[in-house]
Amino acid sequence: MGRACSKPLHTLFLHPQATHSFSTTVISAASQDFISLCSKGHLKQAFTTYFSHIWSDPPLFSHLLKECIERNSFPLSQQLHSLIITAGCSRDRFIANHLMSAYSKLGHLKRAVKVFNKMPNRNVMSFNILIGGCIQCGELDCAIELFEQMSDRNVATWNAIVTGMVQFEFNEEGLYMFSRMHALGFFPDYYTLGSALRGCAGLKDLSRGSQIHGYAVSSGLEFDLVVGSSLAHMYMKCGCLREGERVIESMPVQNIVACNTLIAGKSQNGCSEGALDQYKIMKMAGFRPDKITLVSVISSCSELATLGQGQQVHAEVIKAGALSDVSVVSSLVSMYSRCGCLDDAVKVFDQREGAENDLVLWSSMISAYGFHGRGKEAVEVFNRMEHEGWIPNEVTFLSLLYACSHCGLKDQGLQYFDLMVKKYGLEPQLEHYTCVVDLLGRAGCLAEAESFVRSMPIKPDTITWKTLLSACKIHKNADLSRSIAGEILKMDPQDSASYVLLSNIQASAKRWHDVSEVRKAMRERMVKKEPGISWFELKNEIHHFVMGDKSHPQSEKIDLYLKELTAELKLLGYVPDLGSVLHDMDVEEKEYNLVHHSEKLAIAFALMNTPQSVPIRIMKNLRVCGDCHVVMKYISKFKNRDIIVRDASRFHHFKNGNCSCKDYW
Structure with missing residues (x-):
């Protein structure tokens, strides 16, 4: 200011x-x-x-x-x-x-x-x-x-109107104005091209973006900093990460905008480790991070759940005086939450330095509580927000419904869904309807959930149906699962998660013939199952674990440790849940399969390489299995370790033989 x-x-x-x-x-x-x-x-x-x-x-x-x-x-x-x-x-x-x-x-x-x-x-x-x-x-x-x-009119007039439309996300209209300008004989400058390319990025329109790239080359504006950064942004938003990198690399001079474009592009394309590496390169080149840089880097730390690096970036936020920026504070709340440090997320939220509250910040805190299974606290934050005069939006209610669904607050969740529509006049989107399906399904109201899906005013997508299919797995309803899986595979015959969920449900019911039929269909359609991957951060280095993968340097030691640990846990009362093994094989093979789940490999590595006073934080790309959940409880009690596991659904905090989810996940 x-x-x-x-x-x-x-x-x-x-x-x-x-x-x-x-x-x-x-x-x-x-x-x-x-x-x-x-x-x-x-x-x-x-x-x-x-x-x-x-x-x-x-x-x-x-x-x-x-x-x-x-x-x-x-x-x-x-x-x-x-x-x-x-x-x-x-x-x-x-x-x-x-x-x-x-x-x-x-x-x-x-x-x-x-x-x-x-x-x-x-x-x-x-x-x-x-x-x-x-x-x-x-x-x-x-x-x-x-x-x-x-x-x-002059070029500045056209620039203003094209930029304004793109700024307010009327991207199609902005590109129409851009075409109209060109047709009337006005020559777009670097400013016009930058705005038009941002419009293409918003639409993820690679075809028109490439055409504008060609015009930039022919007009000699390709290497302008604004045009170059906008070009790279467009390619990366369209999923063409390497093309975006080439544009940045070809620029004769780079600035902080170009660096930010590259970092954000890598982060948004699932290359979070690459984003953090690029951040280090940027600092080595002498560029000082700004608020845009920090938000992208914090988001990458969130995705990877790299707490150590996230804490270092937090220190840089303080040094840069960026704690007054709402987007940075919201990113920090999300980062600490996704790294399993809910108390730190609450501390950042409560001790923000001059950052004005906004709906993004409130929603981030509600989401953080929900992701950690603290539904009552999420509701309290929502009530506090309303009391302070803030009007919730669609994102706020999505976070609130998610929190209710993961904590068994079915009745409250349904009340908030009604509140959203009747009091605030907000039109539910597909994501809100899916949250209600999850709310009903987790609570065991499968028939009500199915009826809700089939009566929705919006056509359900595969995610909505898979949410109901997951509920069938939780409540072991093999019959309903077949019809639900059929709905999904009509829309996407290559959806591997649906085959796996259906196979899991049939295996739990010991319907091995049905399991074989599902797996046969997967083979015939060449559907590949997504492998379970767990990872653990040690001294700013991320260690990945996959069942059957022997590439880790400590692989042999981990196998030996797991064998000894399993024997020890059995003496303490642990009984392997062989129903979690989805193949019809003998008992010994099933036990070996269970012992080598990716999260168990990760926990063994963590126990071997960290002192007892340090909490263990494990991240997994899929939902944690029932047997691993039981094992984590045993380990937390008899090894006296706090264990925090983030799976695809939520966080589990294991302490003294109990889990924060109370077996409701």
């Missing part, structure tokens, strides 16, 4: 009583001195020294108005407006344009409109300034109306 200034004009600018006469040469020198003083922020000195000179050269008011913007001072701009009227130059187009610009940039659009309406003569600049002000103040419709009124 600029320097605030609310002092009355007569106390800031001392009006001299005498007037002076200047020759043409002296007036020119005085004007230069006045402009120099204004540019350095010495308004009082400029005004008191050259007061009478301003009256004889009214365009100098423009420099005072520029300083109003710099100081972020609306009161000062009002006082200058009064002086401009007194000086009899309020109808001067040049001064009126600058006055409009000041009011627009200070967020007082209505006053800018009044100035515009009183102008006897307007030019393209007048319209451009007001269009830009409308866009800045969120009045896109007004900007479009002004645009259509113009009889004469």
Whole structure:
């Protein structure tokens, strides 16, 4: 923000009583001195020294108005407006344009409109300034109306309207304006191309993005920093990570925007480790991270659940003074939550330094509690948010419904769904309906959940049906599962998760013939099961584990340790859940299969390589199996270790033989 200034004009600018006469040469020198003083922020000195000179050269008011913007001072701009009227130059187009610009940039659009309406003569600049002000103040419709009124336009006019439409995510309309501009003979500049490419990125329209790339090359703008960064962003949003990297690499000069584009692109394309590596390269090159950098890097730490690196980035956030930025604070809340450190997430939320609350921050905290199975606390945060006068949006309710579904708060969840529609007038999206299906399914109301899906006003997708299929697995309903799986495979015959879920359900019911039929269908359709992967961070290095993979350096030691650990747990009462093995094989093979699940490999490695006082945090890409869940309970009690497991569904906090989910997950 600029320097605030609310002092009355007569106390800031001392009006001299005498007037002076200047020759043409002296007036020119005085004007230069006045402009120099204004540019350095010495308004009082400029005004008191050259007061009478301003009256004889009214365009100098423009420099005072520029300083109003710099100081972020609306009161000062009002006082200058009064002086401009007194000086009899309020109808001067040049001064009126600058006055409009000041009011627009200070967020007082209505006053800018009044100035515009009183102008006897307007030019393209007048319209451009007001269009830009409308866009800045969120009045896109007004900007479009002004645009259509113009009889004469220039490239800046087209830039403003294309950028405004893309900024408000009317990407298709923005690209239409871009095409219209080109058809009328205007030559897009680097600014136009940057906006059009952001529109293509929003639509994930690789075809049109590539065409604009071709135009950038032919017009010699390919290596412009704005165009290059926008090109890379477009390719990465379209999933073409390598093409985006090539664009950045080919740029003769790079800046923080280019670095941010590359880091965000890697993060958004599931290459979180690459994003963190790129962050290190950026710092080595001498670039200082800004808020955009920090949000992308924190998000990568969240995805990988790399607590150590996340804590280091948090320290850099403090050093950069970015704790007042809501997006950074929200990212930190999410990062600590996803790393299994809910208390740290709460601490960041409660101790934010000057960051204004917004719905993203509230929703992040509600989501964090829900992900850790703390539904009551999520509801308390929601109630607190409402009490403070915040109006929840669709994202807030999605986080709240998720929290209720994972904590068995069926009745409360259904009440919040009604509240969303009836009190706040929000239209539920497919994700909200899916949360209600999850809410009913987890609670065992399978018939009600199926009826809800089939009566939804929105066509269910595979995720909605898979949510119900997962509920069938939880409650071991083999009969319903077949019809549900059939619905999914009609939409996506290659959906491996559905085959696996159905196979699991049939195996639990010991219907081995049905299991064989499912696996045969998978083979015939060449459907590959997603492997279970678990990972653990040790000294800023991530160790991955997959069942059957012997590539880890400590693989043999882990096998031996697991064998000894399993024998020890059996003496303490552990009985392997052979029903968790989904193949019809002998008991010994089943036990070996169970022992070598990826999360057990990870926990063994962690027990071998960390001191007893340190909590163990394991991450897994799939849902933790029932047998592993039981084993974690035993280990937490008899090894006296706190174990935190993040699976595809939620967090499990194991302590002294109990899990935070209370076996409801």
